[in-house]
Amino acid sequence: MRGLIIKAISGEYTIIDQENKIHVAKPRGLFRFKEHAPKVGDWVEFDAKHKVIQKIAQRRNELNRPVIANVDKVFLVFSVREPDLNLRLLDRLLAIIEYMDIEIVIVFTKLDLLADRGDFDQINEYYRSIGYKTYLSGLNAIPVKEIKAEIDGYISVLAGQSGAGKSTLLNALDPSFQLKTDVISRALGRGKHTTRHVELLRVEGGWIADTPGFGNVDFDIPDLLTLSHSFREFFAHSDKCKFNRCLHLDEPGCAIKDMVADGVILHSRYQNYALFYREVEIILKNKY
Numbered sequence: 001m002r003g004l005i006i007k008a009i010s011g012e013y014t015i016i017d018q019e020n021k022i023h024v025a026k027p028r029g030l031f032r033f034k035e036h037a038p039k040v041g042d043w044v045e046f047d048a049k050h051k052v053i054q055k056i057a058q059r060r061n062e063l064n065r066p067v068i069a070n071v072d073k074v075f076l077v078f079s080v081r082e083p084d085l086n087l088r089l090l091d092r093l094l095a096i097i098e099y100m101d102i103e104i105v106i107v108f109t110k111l112d113l114l115a116d117r118g119d120f121d122q123i124n125e126y127y128r129s130i131g132y133k134t135y136l137s138g139l140n141a142i143p144v145k146e147i148k149a150e151i152d153g154y155i156s157v158l159a160g161q162s163g164a165g166k167s168t169l170l171n172a173l174d175p176s177f178q179l180k181t182d183v184i185s186r187a188l189g190r191g192k193h194t195t196r197h198v199e200l201l202r203v204e205g206g207w208i209a210d211t212p213g214f215g216n217v218d219f220d221i222p223d224l225l226t227l228s229h230s231f232r233e234f235f236a237h238s239d240k241c242k243f244n245r246c247l248h249l250d251e252p253g254c255a256i257k258d259m260v261a262d263g264v265i266l267h268s269r270y271q272n273y274a275l276f277y278r279e280v281e282i283i284l285k286n287k288y
């Protein structure tokens with residue numbers, strides 16, 4: 001039988017088959033070892049009678065945080081207040097995901113807590129202008145219909161800081177999820193309600209995984225030119241730089257730096273790039 005793994009808890013996998021029937025199975029042979037273990041999001045061949053997973057289909061991609069395979073779409077959920085809009089984490093996640101062949105959707109939450117929309121509207125417009133899809137959300141104004149349509153037909157994950165409103169968003173899509181939304185108990189860690197396993201939840205004809213929030217993710221980037229290209233708008237205009245492989249730092253005739261100075265490129269984007277550059281430089285130095 002063929003099915004999709006939707007949950008994994010201590011070596012036991014919940015699989016949904018093509019007739020929407022639920023099975024629980026364990027991996028056998030090689031799959032028992034961690035590096036070969038099946039993951040949530042895996043399409044597998046399994047023996048329903050003996051409850052064993054026999055084969056894992058080739059993966060399209062795999063994430064380590066959360067541990068999940070075959071992700072089509074990532075929803076980057078970022079609050080504009082409480083916690084304040086963290087553009088550094090947003091730019092970091094955008095750069096990391098850029099080359100994974102995963103579609104990116106940004107959801108800005110807690111718009112109701114913004115007294116003055118001016119700066120935020122400009123930021124939102126900027127991310128749209130460089131090609132990211134964004135949705136705005138707030139108390140009693142969650143774009144449920146639009147987000148459902150985004151999930152339909154895909155495997156998606158939510159990512160973003162703790163307290164950004166990820167679980168709140170999912171509960172609005174389907175109140176029966178009853179996901180815990182208390183920031184405090186999350187922050188305290190091992191609270192009794194805190195979900196620690198990854199699980200795909202059904203929304204329309206798609207699947208989405210809630211994840212605990214996080215504040216940082218490391219870069220795993222082969223070289224600095226790749227990092228510079230992972231900033232979409234830098235890549236788009238890099239042919240205007242004087243040097244072919246311009247990294248937009250100290251090189252003369254850099255079109256990107258000119259665009260930052262002219263206010264065409266968001267200053268925070270460039271600042272974050274420069275910061276990540278130094279970080280990746282150190283990672284690469286230690287690696288080779």
Ligand SMILES: Nc1nc2c(ncn2[C@@H]2O[C@H](COP(=O)(O)OP(=O)(O)OP(=O)(O)O)[C@@H](O)[C@H]2O)c(=O)[nH]1
Nearest residue numbers: 110138139162163164165166167168181186212213
């Ligand atoms: N005012 C306002 N509060 C919101 C909004 N969305 C979520 N909240 C509140 O923000 C708090 C955190 O929301 P959660 O949904 O638990 O956040 P989370 O991203 O799932 O957090 P973690 O699970 O810790 O990663 C809760 O108290 C929510 O009620 C919003 O749009 N406006």
Ligand SMILES: [Mg+2]
Nearest residue numbers: 166167211212
């Ligand atoms: Mg949550």
Ligand SMILES: [Zn+2]
Nearest residue numbers: 241246248254
């Ligand atoms: Zn340049």
